Amino acid sequence: MANKIISISYGYAQSPFGTCCIAWVNDQICALSFFDEDDFEFDKLKNHFPDSRFERNDILAKRKATSIFINKEKQSLLLIGTDFQRKIWNELLRIPAGTTSTYSDVADAVGHPSALRAVGTAIGANPIAYLVPCHRIIRSDGSLGGYRWGLEMKKKILASENAL
Structure with a gap:
């Protein structure tokens, strides 16, 4: 993966879902x-x-966590991945809070209806939990499916959005 970034700031903070690690470049x-x-x-x-x-920088990470989780302020994101991954992640950003979508819905929306496995892999590679809402993706049968940060975490986040 050719991720050429000179300097990344990061830190640890508490969120409503437990401890999180937030990383940013400039303000993204x-x-x-x-x-x-x-x-x-x-x-x-x-x-x-x-x-x-x-x-x-844990102090700034705590401020960012407050901005994200408490104040619910819109964040500027730096999506670093392949063109296909970024296409999938941008589609996830279109799914409103309080709703869910399926892998198939995402594949259809990006014009790759037969690429379910690739879509699932791209969703699983999402490095920006919560903000790029891969937690809103469920299986076609209505079951929750998996989640990179654990199924219990997925349930907590979906419940907080009234999506369960």
Whole structure:
């Protein structure tokens, strides 16, 4: 993955869904994840952005978490991935809070109705939890399916949006 970013700021903060790691370049969020162990989450961040320098700033991360989760302010996002992944992630951004969509719906919307596996892989690779709402994607049979940050987390987020 050719993610050439000079400097990424990141930090840890509490959210309504537990501890999160937020990463940003200038004022654009490039990663947001939920986790249990700081070191493991930072390793994943370094792997996703291998050519980057990192600077930890928990104070600003806490401010960003408040802006995201409490004040519900719109965030500027930096979507770093393949063209196909960015196309899928941009489609996820069109799904309103309080609703769900299916993998098939997303595949149809981006003009690749037979590419369900590729669409699912792109959704699973989303590095920006909550803000790029991959949690709103469910299976065609109505079951929740999987979630990169765990099924319990998916249930909590969907319940907070009154989507369950």
